[in-house]
Amino acid sequence: MSLIIYALIQNGQKNSSIKKCIDTFSEEIEINLKIINYKELSAVFSVEVQKVEKADKADFIKYAEIIDKISKTCTLLPMRYGSLVTSYDDLYALLDKNYSAFLESIHKINGKEEYSVKVLFSSKNQDNIINNNLGDVSLKVPNILMGTSDSKQYLLEKYKKHTIEERRNKYIEKLKLSFLDEVRKLTECVEFNKTLTSAFIIDAVVLIEKYKKEKLLEGIDNLRKMYPENNIIITGPWPPYNFVNINIQ
Amino acid sequence: MDENKIIFSSGSIGEIKEELEKIQYGNQGRINATPENVESGLAKLVLTLIELIRKLMEKQAMRRIEGDSLTEEEIENLGETLMKLENKMDELKKIFNLTDKDLNLNLGPLGDLI
Amino acid sequence: MQNDFYDINKEITILDALDRVLTKGVVITGDIVISVADIDLIYVGLRVLLSSVETMKKNQRLIDIS
Structure with missing residues (x-):
């Protein structure tokens, strides 16, 4: 049974x-x-x-x-x-x-409900979106990588990729902070799920009182205005799955 | 679920759906050892760990380059080592028929390894 | 067109719901291994990873659904 x-x-x-x-x-x-x-x-x-x-x-x-x-x-x-x-x-x-x-x-x-907020990169013009937001900086090649040897060429390619990734992370961090600014007005209960594909910027859940739903929508709309061109979705209300962290012993 | 829970969306909802489908649980890495596949299962585990260390080394190398603390000779050595390591990994992946996507572990509540 | 849109919305709702019901919520599955053939799902609780299967069998209920 x-x-x-x-x-x-x-x-x-x-x-x-x-x-x-x-x-x-x-x-x-x-x-x-x-x-x-x-x-x-x-x-x-x-x-x-x-x-x-x-x-x-x-x-x-x-x-x-x-x-x-x-x-x-x-x-x-x-x-x-x-x-x-x-x-x-x-x-x-x-x-x-x-x-x-x-x-x-x-x-x-x-008396509270869970909402999920997901912000994802749109598939088009990702680099442009990041550059527009962070300001366009052309890549500075470190002196040590100047040269024509295979080693240096290889490291330079890696370095370029690394720089792009860093800028991407910076953009994500910035957006995350703006997001937190908006939701912290409503609640301290915010969790970020680990983003599982490279398209994800944030995958967050918030726990708010029922009557704050409209405020949440307003807050996320502010975020949309600050970072247009991303894909955003809010789902809910959900039962508080993400806020019942109990492990049975 | 007969109820639609989407209360706000902007941008392309089609793209959002595609991404969500990608992370469905069927697609995540797992090691399922049976007598037939135990060898590739083990290879997968070992290569996953090597790949993790290789990526950490690469990251560390980039930090050192940014910090401008490497000599000419060190740079040459570093580049060669990383290059060879990556090539070797590619060879091994081919031998065991593994893709980059396979070289990850789902640690349940801890998320993915890499 | 109207229908497509409705379907996508429904799909997303389901995906979000599945994510919750399979990875969130109060856990007593820390003691349990479930392997589901149909959608190739395995959820391994952290303690399952850390404790050997033998001790687990001794101390806990091991349910293998497959």
Whole structure:
């Protein structure tokens, strides 16, 4: 038996409306969602009688959808896909052992939502964009690399590439600071994901109170005005996946 | 997800989508050793580490050049060494049928190695 | 045209959601190895990298889905 855990929530006055939402939703997606309570915490989970044999994209999407749906009714700690225990005892043990960490996290994110802000280089004129922003400087060849030997030619090529990369990094740093200027007006909860392809300038997530959404949009629009020609996208609201850094011991 | 979560976008949304697809998890480096591929799996691991060190050396060399602290002789040696190392790596990559993209490791929560 | 645009938006939403559900959120998968055949995914928790598989089997639940 596997208990697939989707989210942890704080129980309280909203209990009945959450229960109702989960029951209705269960029927809709044909997964029987259940809730158990432990002190102030509740876990939302489903029971798989058979061993989970295979998982694919559709399962991941469904998992995300369930969390998303529940997050519409209350503040929750989203679990990562693959969060399963094999008995009710283990589930209670999990809640008991990490009770204070879970509760603390829930308080931290209470009433807040996660938004993702991505800024990417447009595929055209990347160098021009950087040069326009940082000022055009022609490459200065260090004296030591003047010469015609193979070694020097080789190092010079490397050096040119290195300089371009440095300028690119400088541009990214500058944009990042401008971005931080804008969002720090709204929240201290900002995280940068490691940028995974060279097109990425920033891949950030912010946690803000619901009512600050419009302010965030304004801030990013200011950023767009300062650095036009980049591709920008904001998605959200998401459950606070990036701000529940708990590792179960 | 039946809901559209995009609340703001500027520039080319098509390009954004292409980039996001590139980083989907299926495309990331992994070492999956089976009896059939264990040799290339091991080569991949070893070459990844060598490549990491080679890149660090290259970076360090550029800093030294910028700092203007190298003699004529050192420059010649440095260039030759790095050049040979890179050529050797290219040879090894060919032998084991690996691309630059293969020479990286996904360290889970720590992100990529290189 | 209208449809294309809608599809791209939906695609992006899904990609962003997958990224979250597979790499973020509260982790109890630090103890678990999942290998998913269909989209060739492996998530290896940090501790899995650091501890040998043998000790892991002794101390923790090892779930291998594939």
